[in-house]
Each structure stands twice: as structure tokens, then as C-alpha cells.
């Protein structure tokens with residue numbers, strides 16, 4: 001049983017309520033932090049080695065220390081709860097079952113950054129969660145953890161919940177800020193970065209829900225101790241939302257020392273592939289990261305065991321590796337069609353592109369149309385090369401990373417599953433009635449019945 | 450405190466200029482001019498916040514600055530990237546830029562209707578220029594091109610959404626020149642469109658300027674619609690006393706007839722500074738209602754400096770684009786862009802074909818070898 005820092009109390013009956021949360025040791029992190037100087041809190045987070053859980057994995061303490069602090073200008077902390085990446089649903093779990101953990105993390109972080117008005121920007125489709133959060137905020141207010149002069153320190157703080165309207169792009173931090181300001185959710189052109197000019201043109205930090213919640217255990221056990229959990233630069237624990245053809249889909253908290261194989265097959269986590277099928281492929285970090293075939297997922301190209309952490313998952317770069325991303329772990333069994341799967345991702349990115357820059361606006365739609373053609377038995381061999389060419393010209397040439405996120409899954413699917421695309425083209429009729437199956441990237445493991 | 454203003458040195462395609470800190474790469478390149486200047490479809494120096502969207506102006510930064518000479522990992526939008534001292538930029542000399550730019554042109558044309566024969570913008574369209582300079586023949590797109598429901602923007606402005614490249618210039622124009630913006634971008638991605646949310650006329654005093662900023666034929670002048678082709682009309686500078694705007698315009702005339710009135714444009718296709726200071730935006734009265742020669746004091750034929758088809762006519766004071774190729778190529782005069790003479794066995798540099806007073810024979814080249 002691995003260490004649990006975030007979800008250890010999530011199943012205590014009544015933990016959603018303030019009384020139970022407090023009885024279980026809640027708000028100790030606020031008590032501790034507010035006795036320290038804000039800079040010391042930032043130092044603690046730096047020491048912890050915590051990396052952003054929103055996708056990019058940028059060291060959080062470093063991000064905090066970049067925040068500009070001009071005199072007389074407010075600073076803002078914004079919690080990114082837009083979680084719209086297909087396959088990722090860990091933040092929802094955390095907010096729904098243990099909302100006070102996020103609120104507590106927000107208070108500590110607001111104190112560290114000097115934010116007196118802190119916002120939670122939450123995905124519109126999470127329709128029932130704002131009520132849960134607002135209830136928790138009201139309880140925190142009633143018990144003196146929020147409001148004016150918290151714990152007599154002179155620090156004022158209020159937290160507001162803002163609902164999004166259902167656009168994936170509003171999870172990109174600058175689009176989120178635009179949306180929060182009441183504008184169209186178009187990503188801004190950077191620089192300036194939010195740390196200098198963010199919400200209402202003031203210095204702003206945008207952090208993921210899980211990142212901010214992790215600040216609580218960091219305060220409680222100390223940055224030093226936190227950094228000892230995990231391995232290398234992958235410190236602490238990580239929430240993984242596992243879905244697809246596995247026996248036990250759900251949200252798991254792991255310390256980042258376990259292997260991918262253990263995560264998929266052990267009963268503590270995914271419990272193996274459902275229905276006695278074999279593993280074909282997996283997207284280990286949410287829909288934007290490269291898909292990996294079974295052989296490269298369980299072992300790196302060098303033949304070493306692959307682990308569930310930032311470094312190991314990206315071992316081999318995009319040629320033979322993937323990314324930790326946002327922790328959305330999507331498993332595909334032998335019956336799944338990679339072409340169809342890639343088409344559905346392409347459709348998502350086409351639909352969610354904000355349309356500001358031409359490569360993403362036009363390229364995403366074009367890729368979807370070509371994939372549609374191949375999937376429905378009308379493709380040609382040249383279409384595969386054309387797809388490659390399109391994704392290549394989107395990647396790196398756009399305003400925000402959504403363009404890359406649309407290009408990578410297509411690139412990875414062609415890179416690792418080209419034979420399956422070709423089979424679709426060569427067998428237009430057969431491909432309408434059956435799937436390609438496993439081929440050479442077969443699951444190296446025996447099927448355990 | 451008379452502090453000496455430090456200028457930044459930036460080298461673009463082997464040509465070095467000194468610019469004020471805060472200048473963008475694109476504007477530094479415009480100071481050099483000619484082929485070194487990246488094309489810009491969305492940036493508009495007179496519109497705050499514009500640029501960064503079309504990605505035609507992507508360039509390679511081979512060295513960030515003297516202090517940090519590392520190259521930038523990705524191509525950057527030159528219209529939104531400011532120069533640093535000692536920066537080295539590659540535009541036409543880059544190996545990556547032409548490919549990326551050809552990609553962007555392909556993307557921009559992907560859903561474009563290519564209806565130039567019936568488009569009023571033809572001849573002064575920046576997308577035509579761009580595809581001519583950087584595009585490829587033919588298309589690899591085999592699907593039905595995107596269409597939109599028609600929106601009526603009132604008596605003055607014609608919207609053809611199928612031609613729009615979503616540069617957002619008209620949106621910034623309405624934001625910055627009118628009291629209240631009545632149109633904008635609806636929806637997102639490849640289904641995004643310019644529209645008024647509820648069908649509405651655009652009738653604010655300065656809204657006509659969206660026609661001048663639109664790089665393509667998506668927003669055109671209804672009072673000029675299908676009346677003539679721009680290359681048959683002759684641009685003439687004229688002015689009148691106007692209480693609303695600077696009153697300095699270009700009349701597009703044929704004989705004594707005024708077909709169209711626009712603001713005056715510079716060599717980048719942008720509305721010029723007015724002689725009275727500020728940008729020479731013009732009001733709707735001047736643009737749409739003053740269509741008689743007697744409304745205007747004619748100054749004389751306009752200086753045409755853009756390399757559009759208009760400049761193919763014989764105009765007084767035609768300004769040719771700056772020639773930068775010799776400088777880019779380190780002083781060599783280009784014969785062909787790709788200098789085959791330096792690599793060719795049969796056509797060596799020492800033989801000046803233009804000096805031979807008759808057709809060249811093989812002996813002309815061989816004699817050099819003996």
C-alpha cells in the first residue's frame with residue numbers, strides 16, 4: 001500500500017463537512033502556514049519539489065517565485081478546475097469528495113502569494129460541484145479561516161467560484177483568465193506571462209486543483225519530507241484517473257515509484273484488463289499525450305521497466321516515450337481500433353480549437369476529415385503521409401499548446417500503429433467489420449484468467 | 450537625467466539594423482524592407498493588440514541576444530516578438546521558415562472559396578499576394594469547403610464570411626474606433642465566424658474602416674460592389690473639410706466618376722498617418738456619401754507603393770519595393786535566387802552572358818576552362 005497524502009481521508013464518512021474535516025486534522029496547514037512568513041511558505045513548496053499537476057509538470061515553487069510583486073498592485077491566485085481533458089477526472093474526485101482540502105490549500109497558497117481575492121474557475125459541466133465548494137467556502141468563512149484578518153495575522157482572503165461554459169480551451173491558463181474577465185476565452189499571446197500580467201493585467205498564478213491541494217500535506221509534513229516521497233524529480237503523490245478497458249476504473253493516488261505494469265495489473269489499482277483481454281495500447285497522461293503500444297508502455301526502448309513518474313513515462317522522448325501529462329490513464333484492449341480512436345480525439349480537438357490561429361483552426365478540421373475517410377474505408381496510402389505532414393506543420397507553430405495537443409496524438413498513432421492505418425486502407429471492407437487486433441506490439445504478458 | 454538611449458542591434462537575414470528597445474522583429478524588418486520583411490496578415494501596427502494569430506510572419510531566431518545567444522526552440526511570430534540586443538533572425542535565409550509559411554498559406558487557403566473572379570478585393574488582396582509569394586499550386590484538400598449562413602450588416606458593408614481569415618482586425622477596429630462594438634467572433638474553431646449576435650446593422654460613424662483593414666474580400670464596400678475592378682480605376686489623393694475625420698482620402702476614379710473612397714494606405718497596406726497627426730481613419734460620410742468630384746479638392750495621383758496589380762499600371766511616382774537581395778547574399782548580385790553559378794560546371798561565374806552580343810554557344814563556356 002503506497003503513501004496517501006490527498007485521498008487518505010476522502011472516505012471518512014461525512015468528510016465533506018467542516019466538522020469532520022477539522023476533527024480529522026483539517027486546517028492544521030493554515031494554522032502552521034500563517035505563523036510563517038509568506039516567503040517561507042514559498043520556500044517550503046520549493047523544497048518539496050512539487051511539480052504542476054495540470055499537465056506541464058512545471059516546478060510549482062519556482063513558478064510562485066516568478067510572481068511579480070509591484071507595489072500597490074493586487075496579485076491573484078487562480079485555481080484551474082476546468083479539467084476538460086478527455087480521460088482526466090481526478091480534480092473532480094478531489095473536489096467532490098474532499099472539498100475542504102482544496103479550500104485549505106487555496107488559503108495557504110493565497111497567503112504565500114499575497115492573493116486576497118482567489119478564484120476557482122470550474123468546468124461548466126461539473127454542474128453539481130460549485131455548490132459543494134461554495135458550501136465548504138461558507139463553512140471556512142464561518143470558522144474564521146477566510147474573510148478579514150484571518151487568525152489575527154492581518155491577512156484578508158476571499159475565495160470565489162466561477163463556472164466555465166463548457167470550453168476545453170478555457171483550461172489553458174491565459175484563456176481561463178480572459179474568460180474569468182468575462183471575455184471570449186481566447187488564449188493570450190505570450191509574453192507577457194500571467195506572472196507579470198495576468199488577471200485584470202495584475203500578476204497572477206494559475207495552478208491546478210491537485211497542485212494546490214498538495215500544498216496542504218507539504219505544510220503538514222514539511223517540504224523536505226514531501227520531497228523524499230517518490231523518486232528523483234517526481235516527488236510526492238500523484239492522482240491518476242484510470243479508464244478504458246480495465247477491471248477497476250477510478251481515481252488512484254500513487255507515489256511515483258510503482259511500475260506501469262503494477263499499476264495496470266495489480267488489484268490495488270486497475271486490476272488488469274477487463275474480460276480477460278490483452279493490453280494493446282495506452283495513453284498514460286490524458287488525451288493530449290502520445291499513445292504508446294503495449295510493448296513500449298511496460299518497458300522502455302532500452303528494455304527497462306517503465307514507472308509511473310514524470311521521467312520514466314517520457315523516457316525515449318516522443319519517439320518511444322510519452323508523458324505524465326494530467327494523469328488521465330486511458331487503456332485500450334486488443335479489440336480497440338487505433339484509427340477510430342485517433343479519429344475521436346481529432347474530432348475533439350477540432351471542436352475545441354478556439355480558432356484564433358490558422359494552423360490549429362484549419363489543420364484540426366482537416367485531420368479529422370482525413371481520419372474519417374480512412375476509418376470509413378475510403379482512405380488512400382497517401383492520406384497517411386498527408387496526415388503526418390499536417391500535424392508536423394501544426395506542431396510548434398501555434399499560439400497555445402492546444403495545437404500541439406491536437407498534433408501529438410495523430411503523430412504518435414501513425415508512428416506506432418502505421419501498419420494498422422495501412423491495413424485500413426488496403427482492406428476497406430474488412431476494416432468495417434472487424435478490428436486489426438494486436439500485431440507485433442502484443443502485450444508481452446500472459447493473459448491471467 | 451539625460452540618459453543616452455541605447456539602441457538594440459538586430460540582424461535579419463544578414464542585414465543589421467539598430468532599433469529602439471521594444472521594437473518587434475517585424476517592425477525592425479520593415480525598416481529594412483523588401484524581401485526580408487515577413488508577410489503579415491493579421492498584425493496591424495495601428496491596432497492595439499493585433500497580431501499573433503495568422504502565423505504567416507513566423508521567423509527563426511538563430512540567436513536570442515548577445516547576452517544569451519541560444520536559438521529559440523520554436524519559430525516565433527515576428528509581429529509579437531520584441532528584439533533583443535544582438536538578436537539574429539532568419540527569415541528568407543532560414544531552412545524552416547519557408548516550409549512553415551507554405552504550411553500556413555495552405556491552411557489559410559484550405560477553406561477559402563477562391564472566388565477571386567467575382568471578388569471586389571481582387572487585385573489588392575493580401576491573401577492573393579501571400580499565395581503568389583509563398584503558396585503552392587493546387588491544393589491537397591479534397592473536401593467540401595466551409596460555407597456560412599449569410600449575415601446582413603446593413604447598407605454599407607458587405608460580409609462574405611467564406612473569405613474571412615479570422616485576423617480579428619475588424620474586431621479591434623470596432624473596439625478602438627467606435628463607441629460600441631456591434632460585431633465580433635461567434636463560435637469557435639473552424640466554425641468561428643464574424644457576425645453580429647442578433648442580426649444588426651453596423652452603422653457607427655467610423656465602422657467603415659473595417660473595410661480598409663480587412664486583408665481579404667470578407668468585408669467590402671457595398672456602394673462599390675461589382676461596380677468596377679480596382680485595376681481599372683485610378684487612385685487619386687483628395688481631401689475635404691470634414692468635421693468628423695481628417696478628410697484625407699483616396700478616390701478611386703475612372704474618368705470623372707468616383708467609384709470608391711478609401712483611406713490612404715502605406716506600403717504595408719495599412720492606413721497612413723494623417724497630415725494632421727494620428728492615423729488617417731476616415732468617417733462613413735467621407736467614405737460612402739461623397740461620391741462626386743465636386744465634394745473633394747483633388748491633390749493629384751496617389752503614390753502607389755504596394756506591389757499589387759495596381760502598381761502594374763503606369764503611375765507617377767511609383768515606388769518600387771526596396772531591393773534587399775544583394776545585402777542578404779553578402780554583396781553578390783543575384784542572377785537567380787539560387788546562385789547556380791557558384792556551383793555549376795557549365796555555366797561558371799566568370800562568363801557574363803549579358804556581355805555576349807549573340808546567342809551563347811558551348812564554346813563560350815568551354816573557352817574558360819582551357
Ligand SMILES: Cc1cc2nc3c(=O)[nH]c(=O)nc-3n(C[C@H](O)[C@H](O)[C@H](O)COP(=O)(O)O)c2cc1C
Pocket residue numbers: 051052053054055056057058060063080081082083084085168169170171172173174206207208209211212400401402405
Ligand atoms: C488546451 C489546454 C487545456 C488545459 N486544461 C487544463 C485544465 O483543465 N486544468 C489544468 O489544471 N490545467 C490545464 N491546462 C494547463 C494550464 O494551462 C496550466 O499550465 C496549469 O493550470 C498550470 O497549473 P499547474 O502548474 O499547477 O500544473 C491546459 C492547457 C492547455 C493548453
Ligand code: SF4
Pocket residue numbers: 169186187352353354355356357358360361398399400401402403404
Ligand atoms: S492553438 Fe488552437 S486553441 Fe490555441 S490559440 Fe491557436 S487556435 Fe486557439
Ligand code: SF4
Pocket residue numbers: 612613614615616617618619620643659662663664665667668
Ligand atoms: S472579416 Fe476581414 S478583418 Fe474581419 S476577421 Fe475576417 S478577414 Fe479579418
Ligand code: FES
Pocket residue numbers: 488489490491492500501502503504505506507526527528529
Ligand atoms: S502577422 Fe504575425 S501572426 Fe499574423
